[in-house]
Amino acid sequence: MTASPRPAGRPLDTGVRAALLRATQDLLIEEGYERLTCDAVARRCGSSKATIYRRWPGKLALVIAAAQELFPVPEIPDTGDLREDLLACGRAYLQEDGRSQQVLTSLHTAARHDLELRSAARAALGSPVDRLFSDVLTRAAARGLVPAGVDLGILAEVFPGIAFHRAAALGLPVDDPLILRVVDQVLLPALRHA
Template sequence: MPRPRDPEVDRALAEATLALLHEVGFEALALDAVAARAGVSRPALYRRWPTKLHLVAHVLAESVAPMPDPDTGSAREDLRVLATTLLDALSWVLLAVHAEARRAPELGLHERFLAGRHALVAEVVRRGVARGELRGDLAPDLVRDLLLGPLLYHWFATGERPSVDRVFDHVWPTLVPG
């Protein structure tokens, strides 16, 4: 029969993981360093998470707060707030983990982190269509990709945080009724 997990050990490992991620990044993160920083044995860490990706995906999924629905009364403002909030929450660490986690769907990182955000964009689009602010033929995933895709790509390509307003000024006309 497996031993129950100690929440204090879990907390220490999570704190150590987050600290080391900020210091060295995902690629350089070593599980031995996490265990040492947390003051726990390597077996205690490996009993909980068999790989670095499992550990980091769990810690990030547990530490990143859900994105609130801005519901400002304006589809444009709601989408702008969501895009800004997403950029504020992302870091190179989180992007690296998401890219790596695509090869390990059993971790459920997509469901635990992105699915709720995608549903929120869909709700904003639904409200915008219902109010006549957005075209009725828009697919929420297309709106997400048209608005967020350029922001993320710019960040990847340049290493600089993009201007949400600049992207919105260019993309918005394609989303609104003629």
């Protein structure tokens, strides 16, 4: 068995990557997406634009990577209890620190006028987490826990829609009391009374 050839150049330093992503998050909060530049990120880290471009093809990819650091996608919950699974889906939206909320607000503001950013952010940040509800509801239907004829697609959009409105329009974080209210007062009653 032969070893695979080593890529040319030095291996990428993970500490530099973390510093670049942190600086990008800081600049998103301080300056917004429109005014953020790769030059400014490099200066903030004491590195060069070439250091950035070795890792990301440009500003959009860098910004999306920086945001993804704050919003990891969890595993699809399967506790065996539909309510607990729905609560776990909602908790994927929890923003325990103001930093995540500020970065998300900056992206939402810029994405209103930038279709490329909106599409990239939706694909990388929104869709993976939003699919949690769809997957949990589809699995519950397959197990016979959801009555036939329920519009799972629209119910799967309820919590993500509320979370987006709360963050983008109201500037408020998603918190556990909100998650409990939506699951217990909206989703579960809708599933029972379909």
